[in-house]
Amino acid sequence: MTPGGRIVLDDAQGYADLRTFVARARQLDEDGAVRLQADGTVLAAYVGVLPGRGLMGDGVVVGLRTMRLGRPTTVDATVSLASVGDRLARDTRAGLELPPVTLQTAWAAMTPPRAGWxxxxxxxxxxxxxxxxxxxxxxxxxxxxxxxxxxxxxxxxxxxxxxxxxxxxxxxxxxxxxxxxxxxxxxxxxxxxxxxxxxxxxxxxxxxxxxxxx
Incomplete structure (x- = not known):
């Protein structure tokens, strides 16, 4: 993560894609959250679509969109969709400023595997x-x-x-x-x-x- 708590995407299209993704997720749940995760040059943005059931979270459905980063970044933060959407509506030439308040959600605690599919x-x-x-x-x-x-x-x-x-x-x-x-x-x-x-x-x-x- 860059100084000042900003995520810098590779180009303007990346911000546009993230803006659209967040807007669609807010239509499903205005009070929802997005998990922003990166350890390298790819940002993974996760959103919860349908909640799971029971201790194992059976039936949970999560959406994922990935975007290229402008520089290697390490971040893992779950924040409100509304706060990210508000920041994406501003000038993003200096990057996306991360909201200071993080959230805890059941679906974000269940990290899907990255390999072995x-x-x-x-x-x-x-x-x-x-x-x-x-x-x-x-x-x-x-x-x-x-x-x-x-x-x-x-x-x-x-x-x-x-x-x-x-x-x-x-x-x-x-x-x-x-x-x-x-x-x-x-x-x-x-x-x-x-x-x-x-x-x-x-x-x-x-x-x-x-x-x-x-």
Whole structure:
């Protein structure tokens, strides 16, 4: 980390990508957090999309976007999306000033492995978009106004915890995260997303970012 608590990305496009990523994550959870992690020349930005269940965090879904750094940096800080978004809205020519207040979140404590992933197959991006939109509609129809908080939570867990009918199948929550974070859309005909696995983790990857599911 540079003096003054700043992260310096490689170019203006990196700041634009991070700004878009943070903005999309804030649409999912205005009070959410982002974990900024680096040990070298690549910044990894993680955001929580769906919470896990139990002590092992089963079903947790995390979005990941990586950006090149302008210089080697070591940092690992979990901070609010709002604070990062506010800083990215300012002049970033001198870098991204890290917020002074850090947060603790359950998903950020579960670090996915960096190596040892085994290929499983690839999934058509358009099929992921379809699965995500179908799930969104099901949640909206099944949770009318006035539904209790626990009823909505249970419904979401059922919808996003089931597997898609793609081959290979992936958790529907992964399709939702990829769609909501802009990693897939219907403007990319023929795009396929790689699926890899490591123990309890599954990773869905497109050229725009990654979704990690435990």
């Amino acid at each position: 085994e290929p499983v197959g690839s999934v058509d991006a358009e099929a992921l978009v379809g699965a995500a939109r179908a799930g969104i509609a099901e949640v909206a129809q099944g949770a009318p106004a006035g539904s209790g908080g626990q009823a909505v939570t249970d419904l979401r867990q059922r919808v996003w915890g089931r597997l898609t009918d793609t081959m290979p199948p992936v958790p529907a929550g992964a399709a939702f995260a990829a769609y909501a974070l802009g990693f897939v859309d219907r403007a990319d005909p023929g795009l396929r997303c790689d699926v890899v696995a490591h123990g309890r983790w599954t990773r869905l990857s497109s050229p725009r970012g990654h979704v990690l599911v435990r």
